Amino acid sequence: MSEHYRAKGYAVLDCDRAAREVAAPGSSCLNQLVQAFGPEIVDAEGRLQRRTLARKAFSSEEGTARLTQITHPAIIALLVEQAEQAFSTGAEMVFADGAVIVGHSFEAYCQRIIVVDAPDDVCVARIMKRDEIDQEAAVQRLAAQMSSEQLRKAADYVIENHADRMTLLQQADQVLQELRKERNEHREKSETSADCGTGSGAVDCSDPVCRP
Numbered sequence: 001m002s003e004h005y006r007a008k009g010y011a012v013l014d015c016d017r018a019a020r021e022v023a024a025p026g027s028s029c030l031n032q033l034v035q036a037f038g039p040e041i042v043d044a045e046g047r048l049q050r051r052t053l054a055r056k057a058f059s060s061e062e063g064t065a066r067l068t069q070i071t072h073p074a075i076i077a078l079l080v081e082q083a084e085q086a087f088s089t090g091a092e093m094v095f096a097d098g099a100v101i102v103g104h105s106f107e108a109y110c111q112r113i114i115v116v117d118a119p120d121d122v123c124v125a126r127i128m129k130r131d132e133i134d135q136e137a138a139v140q141r142l143a144a145q146m147s148s149e150q151l152r153k154a155a156d157y158v159i160e161n162h163a164d165r166m167t168l169l170q171q172a173d174q175v176l177q178e179l180r181k182e183r184n185e186h187r188e189k190s191e192t193s194a195d196c197g198t199g200s201g202a203v204d205c206s207d208p209v210c211r212p
């Protein structure tokens, strides 16, 4: 879906990539991770060993919270910078693709949440194929994510991705159309209303499309 939006010319930020960038060798973020989780999370060249960190951080709630506390401020700063760059070069909307947004600080920066969902058995089969892992590992991976129910509660748009790619992309196009409609309606309203003089995310605007 991200690729589909990119191919249409939209800016789509990759949260996973941002997470990798902020934990580059020598970064302050990686230094803090080493302090919190130990020197074994980096190799001899100072590169993050993702699996080792995952094993340590995700083994307890405190560890997971510490991981988020260290990485998310830096990830958010980078994503905001990338979003500003996209807006300054004419983007009307900026998308961010990530698995850890709902329930975390970055959610407040998002004006709309799109959740792409599929039944657990379908997700497990796809994860097994994508990551070349067995069923048990795929089930575990899925269990580490926020539940479908919680995600759907937070969503402004839900895309049902149980079928083929064509069905997914048709729904993705439908959401784009609705977002554009919301955006245009907001722009028209902002031209006639004292509520929001900018139509571009003013903090005091009462319209949810401008939610800061």
Ligand SMILES: CC(C)(COP(=O)(O)OP(=O)(O)OC[C@H]1O[C@@H](n2cnc3c(N)ncnc32)[C@H](O)[C@@H]1O)[C@@H](O)C(=O)NCCC(=O)NCCS
Residues within 6 Å of the ligand: 015, 016, 019, 020, 049, 050, 051, 053, 054, 057, 064, 067, 068, 071, 072, 097, 098, 099, 100, 101, 144, 145, 146
């Ligand atoms: C710990 C890291 C290095 C493990 O990397 P690895 O490639 O092994 O796994 P991956 O990134 O695919 O994560 C696996 C699953 O763990 C869960 N997860 C990842 N980060 C977090 C987090 N901060 N809080 C809760 N769950 C998380 C997600 O459900 C994710 O799908 C990596 O997850 C990480 O840097 N996490 C912290 C930054 C973050 O929140 N990244 C997600 C941005 S979308």
Ligand SMILES: Nc1ncnc2c1ncn2[C@@H]1O[C@H](COP(=O)(O)OP(=O)(O)OP(=O)(O)O)[C@@H](O)[C@H]1O
Residues within 6 Å of the ligand: 099, 126, 127, 129, 130, 161, 162, 163, 164, 165, 166, 168
């Ligand atoms: N409609 C579909 N038909 C067939 N395969 C699909 C469909 N949707 C997704 N997939 C496949 O399922 C796998 C998981 O999709 P993807 O990596 O986009 O999910 P994700 O939500 O970004 O994963 P994560 O939360 O782990 O980052 C990929 O291999 C993808 O190609």
